[in-house]
Amino acid sequence: MKSDPKEILALLKKGPNLIFLHSNADLDCTGSAVAIAVHFGNSVLCAPAGVSHLGKRLLAQLEMNVSETIRQFDNHNIVVVDAQGDSSLGYVGVDWKNATIIDHHRDNTAELAPRYLIDEASTSACELVWETMGRPKKIDRRVGICLLAGIISDTGHLKRGTSRTLANASEILRASDLRLDDVQIVFDSADDQDSARRISRLKAAQRLKFDRIGEWVVAVTEIGAFESAACQALLSVGADVAFSGSQKEDGFRITGRANNAAVTAGVHLGDMFNSIAAECGGQGGGHDGAAGLSGKGDVEAMLGICSSRTILLLKGKERQGRTAKESLL
Template sequence: MTTPEADLNRLHAWLKAAAERGAVPVVCGANGDMDTVASAVGLASALPQAMACGRHLGRLAKRLVEVEQAPFRRLSRPTAWPASLGGLVVVDAAAPSQLDLDLPEGVPICVLDHHATDGWDLDSEDLSLRWPVSATTEIVTAYLSRHAPEALTLPVRRLLMAGLITDTGRFKHAGSSSFQSAVALLDDDGLDYRGLVDRIETDADLTSSDHGALLKGLQRAKTTDAGSWRLVTTRAGTLEGRVASLLLGTGADVCFVVRHRDGRTRVTGRARAQACRDGLHLGQLFESLAEVHGGEGGGHDGAAGWTSNLDRVAAETAALAAVASTNRSEVKD
């Protein structure tokens, strides 16, 4: 096992070699959440040949990228890549399918990720840095601090901090490395942490229709005991993660929000930090469901998702059964 310092040195050498060959797109996951977008923007800021890009920008990421005027290019399918590619960096995506792009052939790939699952089949010229941290922004922060401190401008640090805050669930699911990253990003007192949190939590991007969808999701909620776990389920057509997080406030151990659209069913899950300490890992649970029932599943211990071709009832039933079969080992705070 290599040390973090050795990993970062290998990453620096790989990026330097790729930049000498040509353009280096830094591609984020298709969900466009704050962690993946901030990681792409942050890493790209250290390399003139790099450009942060991806299929989609989530609501929060889109708002903060616009506020910070951060360079980001939206990609489509079929995907048009630069004529001269030196390498492709992928951040915060556990498999090629999570990019929703047509990847170029014969181009070296570097993967930076923190998820437990790994669906990449890499060659000898490729590189994978998979750290057991709470957010990919931690890897990028460590790299910039060591090899490109001049790239840690105030806008970049704000974006990286926003990715760290959101992917750790406001630090409820954070490890010690998350706080070390936060200290590094707050180092010179220029970052207004309270102001950033207020900006993250504002509902400025929610329409009246969105508020209605949130209320409907809450009204449809049902509670049940799944083995030794208290579980709440509901249906929603949008903002599933936010609905699930709101439902955790009812005291449930885990919440599932199910969406069926265009023949595909998406189960979005959120779990309390105590439930995760007691043995529940939604990312591994959804990965196992995908292996058995098909589709794509994975994520964090406390925030994950599974998309399949099952109908809504079958997908929800399978998810509930998986939770019920998970043993609970009580770990007191």
């Protein structure tokens, strides 16, 4: 059962808000949190398990600070964006019994929280934040940048956008008096100018291993950082499903990406990572085509598990995806 968005809106307006971000918070998560903080004011952001490269860039551009430890205050609204439990959050310590959840992942553990807006059909958490705000006619440009950055990033630069995505994006552009290229600054500098990211993608390609299963290609690679950029690179050179992992001092971190053809054939990386985490320990979850897994242990062995499960799933399945013709009909 979903909560009444008006009840959540009243709560956010009233404040003060204590907003929790998931581990290695992406643009959708960071954008949602900062949009709430700027729009309603009176908010503290908590990201004890880190913020992604692009998330950090957004925070820096908007001169926003996040707490790196879990904060606890009496009489604050506890708000969790883009996650809905310890596992998807990537750390423990949030008082779920008093939390409000705004998330667009599959509904898993929300019964823990008294108030939630969870809608898997929404392409981003930022859109749910926009809908919760009540689609105001005028918003601060910074709020617009945050919401649009989250939408653009979670939809693969609008490629996976629905009519609802674009309607929301259009309303946000109008309310904040922005153009799409005003938001591009959040992406440009990172994608094309940061040499560490470019080198990381090249290394990912250099260390690439892949399996062919009929028409399917499943690729894995091991790098030091920028796992999602590495996955994107592997998909762009022809993999249907890609996993990139890095070995950290205290364990491993793996990012997975699947293309439309693999998702249509039944690949759901979020569910797969979730079950691997349940069996091997660690945290895993996400969407059908984009997910993350982390835990203790050897990254090479874990990458092997990810790829063999995917191979098992795809074996014998026809590689269809949506052809241009089908999309036009």
